[in-house]
Amino acid sequence: MDFDVIIIGGSYAGLSAALTLGRATRNVLVIDGGKPCNRQTPHSHNFLTHDGEQPADISATAKTEVLKYPTVKFLDGNANLAKQIAGGFNVGLENGQHFTTRKLLLATGLKDVLPAIKGLAECWAISAIHCPYCHGYEVKNEKIGLLMNGDHAFEMAKTLNLWNKDLTILTNGKSQLTAEHTEKLKSKSITILEDEIVELAHTDGHVKSIIFNNGKHLALKAIYVKPEVSQHVNFNEQLGFELTDMKMIKVDEQQQTTAKGVYAAGDCTTMFRSLSIITAAGTMAAVMINKELISEDF
Secondary structure, three states: OOEEEEEEOOOHHHHHHHHHHHHOOOOEEEEEOOOOOOOOOOOOOOOOOOOOOOHHHHHHHHHHHHOOOOOEEEEEOOEEEEEEEOOEEEEEEOOOOEEEEEEEEEOOOOEEEOOOOEOHHHHEOOOEEOOHHHHHHHHOOOOEEEEOOHHHHHHHHHHHOOOOOOEEEEOOOOOOOOHHHHHHHHHOOOEEEOOOEEEEEEEOOEEEEEEEOOOOEEEOOEEEEOOEEEOOOOHHHHHOOOEOOOOOEOOOOOOEOOOOOEEEOOHHHOOOOOHHHHHHHHHHHHHHHHHHHHHHHO
8 A cells, every 4th residue: 555544634623633743753645636615714703823814824734734744745636536445445536647655545635515695705704704702702782694594593683682783684585484483583683685696896805795686786895605515525435434414424423434444534424623623633532543454453
């Protein structure tokens, strides 16, 4: 085998795992396409000792630390093939390269599939945000929108009411809120708008107003969005492991997938996409991979 472990994905979960495995003197290859989902995010928050730093700076520092360990190698590229072979796995890249490994760790993140609204992609992770624990403090007490509907809109509005009292739910079409939820929201002075959105007017990703199809405008400081998500590559079909109902890679408490020898960590396994949780998952996966290798060799 070329490597003990191949890690597909070199962001926080992958880097954390590489650090742990490098310190365990394992031969590791990290394959990374260089397009993390938070590449537009100006500042990271709620990550101890790094609060307010740029995500790219955190990962660059982490990569420098990991590369101090001589058994860890990085390769820029996109892995698009993984198949089981005798004693491990064969991993292929888009450029035609192939490598073999005893164990495989997927830290591939997720693709955020945003509604097709003009300006939304440019605002994503800047002023179109998804998590109050990551971004809520920076826009507290401001006028905020929620681009969501149904039960999720109600639960998110209830949560955000801690940070913001001026909230508007933008259902972007007919409301799917129950009568009970609607009454409760109105009692908290939370507005519900069913007008269809045609554009987020913004300056360099900072939303200024929501423009509706009837010509109305709504000035906002930020807008919370719940995008659909998908895996970057259909490794589940190639390797035979399961996904959850939420399209996440199904893992146990040791970050093991339902396919033997295949582990996963980070955004691809959970909707709790904070850096601290993702980093911890990478460490856990690495420890469990190393334990499995030790057991096989002892």
